[in-house]
Amino acid sequence: MTDEAQHAAAVSPEQALGWYRQMVHIRKFEEKVVELSGRGLVSGSTHPCIAQEAVSVGCISALNAEDLVLATYRGHGTFLARGGDPKAAMAEILCRETGCCKGKGGSMHLCDPDIGFLGTNAIVAAHIPIASGVALANQLKKTNRVTLCLFGDGASCEGAFYETLNMVALWKVPVVLVCENNGYAISVPVKKSLSVPEIATRAQGFDMPGISIDGNDIAEVYETTRRAVERAREGGGPTLIECRTVRWERHSALSAGFYESREERKRWQVVDPIPRFRTVLTGQMAVQASVLEEIEQEAEEAAEDAAEFAIRSPLTGTAQLEQDIFA
Amino acid sequence: MTDEAQHAAAVSPEQALGWYRQMVHIRKFEEKVVELSGRGLVSGSTHPCIAQEAVSVGCISALNAEDLVLATYRGHGTFLARGGDPKAAMAEILCRETGCCKGKGGSMHLCDPDIGFLGTNAIVAAHIPIASGVALANQLKKTNRVTLCLFGDGASCEGAFYETLNMVALWKVPVVLVCENNGYAISVPVKKSLSVPEIATRAQGFDMPGISIDGNDIAEVYETTRRAVERAREGGGPTLIECRTVRWERHSALSAGFYESREERKRWQVVDPIPRFRTVLTGQMAVQASVLEEIEQEAEEAAEDAAEFAIRSPLTGTAQLEQDIFA
Amino acid sequence: MREITYSQAINEAIREEMRRDPDIVLLGQDIGVYGGTFGVYRGLCEEFGEDRVRDGPLSEAATAGFGIGLAVAGMRAIVEIEFMDFSPLILDAVANQASKMRYFFGGKVKVPLVLRMPSASKLGLGAQHSQSLESWFMHTPGLLIAMPSTPYDAKGLLKTAVRQDNPVIFIEHVRLYATKGEVPGEEYRLPFGSARIVREGSDVTVVAIAMMVQEAVQAAGELEKEGISVEIIDPRTLAPLDGETIVESVKKTGRMVVTHEAYRTAGVGAEIGQVALEGAFDYLVAPIRRVAGKDQPIPAGPLQDEVFPDRDKLAAAIRDLMEEG
Amino acid sequence: MREITYSQAINEAIREEMRRDPDIVLLGQDIGVYGGTFGVYRGLCEEFGEDRVRDGPLSEAATAGFGIGLAVAGMRAIVEIEFMDFSPLILDAVANQASKMRYFFGGKVKVPLVLRMPSASKLGLGAQHSQSLESWFMHTPGLLIAMPSTPYDAKGLLKTAVRQDNPVIFIEHVRLYATKGEVPGEEYRLPFGSARIVREGSDVTVVAIAMMVQEAVQAAGELEKEGISVEIIDPRTLAPLDGETIVESVKKTGRMVVTHEAYRTAGVGAEIGQVALEGAFDYLVAPIRRVAGKDQPIPAGPLQDEVFPDRDKLAAAIRDLMEEG
Numbered sequence A, B: 001m002t003d004e005a006q007h008a009a010a011v012s013p014e015q016a017l018g019w020y021r022q023m024v025h026i027r028k029f030e031e032k033v034v035e036l037s038g039r040g041l042v043s044g045s046t047h048p049c050i051a052q053e054a055v056s057v058g059c060i061s062a063l064n065a066e067d068l069v070l071a072t073y074r075g076h077g078t079f080l081a082r083g084g085d086p087k088a089a090m091a092e093i094l095c096r097e098t099g100c101c102k103g104k105g106g107s108m109h110l111c112d113p114d115i116g117f118l119g120t121n122a123i124v125a126a127h128i129p130i131a132s133g134v135a136l137a138n139q140l141k142k143t144n145r146v147t148l149c150l151f152g153d154g155a156s157c158e159g160a161f162y163e164t165l166n167m168v169a170l171w172k173v174p175v176v177l178v179c180e181n182n183g184y185a186i187s188v189p190v191k192k193s194l195s196v197p198e199i200a201t202r203a204q205g206f207d208m209p210g211i212s213i214d215g216n217d218i219a220e221v222y223e224t225t226r227r228a229v230e231r232a233r234e235g236g237g238p239t240l241i242e243c244r245t246v247r248w249e250r251h252s253a254l255s256a257g258f259y260e261s262r263e264e265r266k267r268w269q270v271v272d273p274i275p276r277f278r279t280v281l282t283g284q285m286a287v288q289a290s291v292l293e294e295i296e297q298e299a300e301e302a303a304e305d306a307a308e309f310a311i312r313s314p315l316t317g318t319a320q321l322e323q324d325i326f327a
Numbered sequence C, D: 001m002r003e004i005t006y007s008q009a010i011n012e013a014i015r016e017e018m019r020r021d022p023d024i025v026l027l028g029q030d031i032g033v034y035g036g037t038f039g040v041y042r043g044l045c046e047e048f049g050e051d052r053v054r055d056g057p058l059s060e061a062a063t064a065g066f067g068i069g070l071a072v073a074g075m076r077a078i079v080e081i082e083f084m085d086f087s088p089l090i091l092d093a094v095a096n097q098a099s100k101m102r103y104f105f106g107g108k109v110k111v112p113l114v115l116r117m118p119s120a121s122k123l124g125l126g127a128q129h130s131q132s133l134e135s136w137f138m139h140t141p142g143l144l145i146a147m148p149s150t151p152y153d154a155k156g157l158l159k160t161a162v163r164q165d166n167p168v169i170f171i172e173h174v175r176l177y178a179t180k181g182e183v184p185g186e187e188y189r190l191p192f193g194s195a196r197i198v199r200e201g202s203d204v205t206v207v208a209i210a211m212m213v214q215e216a217v218q219a220a221g222e223l224e225k226e227g228i229s230v231e232i233i234d235p236r237t238l239a240p241l242d243g244e245t246i247v248e249s250v251k252k253t254g255r256m257v258v259t260h261e262a263y264r265t266a267g268v269g270a271e272i273g274q275v276a277l278e279g280a281f282d283y284l285v286a287p288i289r290r291v292a293g294k295d296q297p298i299p300a301g302p303l304q305d306e307v308f309p310d311r312d313k314l315a316a317a318i319r320d321l322m323e324e325g
Ligand SMILES: Cc1ncc(C[n+]2csc(CCOP(=O)(O)OP(=O)(O)O)c2C)c(N)n1
Pocket: A047, A074, A122, A123, A124, A125, A151, A152, A153, A154, A155, A156, A182, A184, A185, A186, A247, A251, D029, D058, D082, D086, D089
């Protein structure tokens, strides 16, 4: 039995199927975004989370409805995994009035406090202390809510990350820090940016647990996060979880290559969490292939619907320009 | 035999006496500065390194003449230990034309590149990456010179410190980072600012050696630094050395108390490195008390001379105002 | 009316607001028993406890980020930066996050956050502890900025700041902390965007910021003896800036001098000058002048006096201006 | 003469200087094989090796600090910041260290450091990737600041920048990278503090920064048909600023518009306006106007066009100004 299969063994078929559905929905959504970007419909650039779906889905499914999430520009998957409306997301990415941020944020800024999703951010690492402040507020208010913060390997090199590690460890802030180590910050491979092979090691200097896991093994992501969330909820303080994953072929839909070999660029397909998890489902969980095909179909339609909705929505107009600067 | 005595056993009497002389000179110098500050002669405030002399003297004596040093506003001792001219230092502190920085830097900015002393800084932690850049330059130029950087426990909480740890560990930069953990950042005790009891622990997350030692045991400071310098010089990369010490009674000559007990404020006297080392000298090294008295006398005179020199020097005048802005 | 210091006024404002609103949390360094680097928070930790008066590590960037997080999560954070000189460390949090977050999230969040920071001058601490950097913040849309010059304004503006649902940069001045002034015991709050006419006059308008208000009053007293009538305006808040009051005054006097301790070039004086020029061009009989900090690093020691403006330099500039037109 | 792009001009400048001076080291992120976020460094890593073209971690603050250290230790560092929007992260290193260090050390060190950073606009990337923040740096004494608008100026100014023994902020523009212009093959360098008169005219002086130079040229072409003669000045460097050329021009035309993409309030336009006012007051027949970025966070998507100035907005402002006086 593979590690993956072993980890999945603890999971109910419903939950497993739910994860699969979410991952496929995210995948189709992101593929659609890339397509629309190719057609010139996406403002600026967009950073697909393709191949990293297991991280978003796995860790967010370990949260309660009351918990909170903050993520990065590569966070469409986290928004959807948290239950964000794909139409509102797509409309946001296409800068439409119907977008979740009224089309003023764009691809890098999705937000929906109603589902506890406090937004994605385009300054690398800046949201890590912000997420921790959100968690501190909940600690002070004794709400029992846990805050989850996702960020990349590149972000783990910024001062704000380390300062935050110290503060959350010191104050036992109920935050779970999930680092999606996808091997690159734009073109810089982790071996050129990190003095240690594993980002989880950083936690050692701060007296907080740091765990490095296979981020493409969704059941492992789920279980590791679940334990960290429980620990945080019980007052045990923060955890740093490194999810080792692989980035999709480029940094963004628009960015260039040059820095990696052809094989390296295709590596994500080898470790792709979706087919991996499909094997688990059709194997030990005996899910019928037709069920999975149906999910795929449904996801494609949802992405198509989201795209149509977005395209049919009006671009955010001048009436919105000066709104929402001040409260 | 005390730890201290044991550590000192490896040291020649000349070296030991040299250390003692330097420590006493620094002490008398700083006491003089406090006195002049009380008399209103020091511009702004001043941050005595009283009780921390063993760190400056111990680690700087482990360097070659070619090596480089950067330190903080609490760095008068480092300047003097590196062979800086006490007259030029005192004149700088009193903002005189004859000061080592022409009286424009003041107490927090002493500098003398001729002795490899690249200055003290008043923005906490900002000089840590700068020192490391100096070290990188020497690595690139293959000069064989090592750079020593001193900073406080408070500085170890700033993002710039951690970013630097990663970069110097990654690039094996020949820098030795000496953290003077004197228990406080102004009023904030380390237990309120650090998530770990020992700052040396931080190094664990960066795959570089981190060593915590008694910073008031000069022989231990020397020996630990010597090994780290050797390692750096041989291409082994950086080391973080935490020197546990105790701050003099206040943050600065002008700052208020309020936050600590009376005993706490006097704690430095209990661990004072000077009497401690005197015991070693008069004990196992059989140095005569008269020799030590002579040193004390000489140090007092040197401080007095420095003060007189400074006071007699003209305050930096308008002619200097617009000099040295651009090279 | 009772007189209290600027420092006490700030202390009272925060104390009153914290009593009213249990969601207010103070972050910073040395703000606990020490009472803040300049003692402004004395007694607050004792009254409100360490959870709400939260002494923290020397990590300004993350501390500001935590403040934003607290705000976004429905609390109100007041973050103290020990000297305004250190504000670059929080500028990303302020300029790329706090000031823009509500906008790029399409109004889905609000950021009730006050960043208190003293500017300083002539403390003899040298280049890294003597700066007034309000211009950087004024060039950052999405912020409110107050810069009070009296105890009365400090208290009234700070109470307003704390009740904003927006990020506020609250700039104090170290050399004002000990100054005294009348402050009513009763509750009051002052609006942002409303300048104070410190003194009426007819020959020249002086717009003075922070520490320079006092200096301007002194200079005006001197000049009065020489027959020059000076009107002094303290904008009190830089964002929003009460351009109207300034423009009206310049229309009356036909002359303007802006004075601040901050570096002259690209300082707020340039902006205020342009506002006056754009609004009162036809009334100007002489160019607008600036009496500001010299454009250079600030030396430690008495030499520092050369770089800062003061009453004498201001008076001299006004005399020159009266001769020009 | 041969034409190359702005991006190639920068690449050539650095390549030539690195060939000349083995002490030059490049720091930044994605500057190795990737050739820089915008490809400006293409081929440099291959030619000069990874020691000198040093791809590093996402640690802007420390990277800037390392750059200062290299400079102080006798090398020359060129640090790339990927977008000027991220410059708050290096502002402490720049404003409290690089720009002041020589001064507070009484001339004992020098800091030959170039900080390259592109400003951007209309890329559709939203509030955190669209800013021009030169005003912050202009308000920081001790810096040299260049902001070229053509390939020729970019190369000539960058070569000068790299030979300075002082910190230089070198601001490029993402939307200029692909623009072409004549650049001689022979060695040349351009002085700082010398504005370029882009176009002569007699009715109004337009001082245009970076991207707005092109827009101004277009607007001037339109206006010429209407009988309005526009003189365009590109300051090229903001520190030092060639106030003399600007003042002379305003003395001739009597009218001025300053235009930049940066936020209007407390932008460099205010400073340039004051310089003109102080120097040419008696010649002004109308108030100085600013055509600048709107004071608000920048939206993603096509709505962004509303916040940035362009040729039409500039032309409209000039027409208005001509009517005013
Ligand atoms: C502070 C900052 N520096 C640089 C950038 C430019 N940038 C955008 S994404 C990125 C890479 C980040 O890498 P990582 O954190 O690993 O996230 P990933 O893109 O791999 O998901 C960089 C350098 C930025 N947005 N913010």
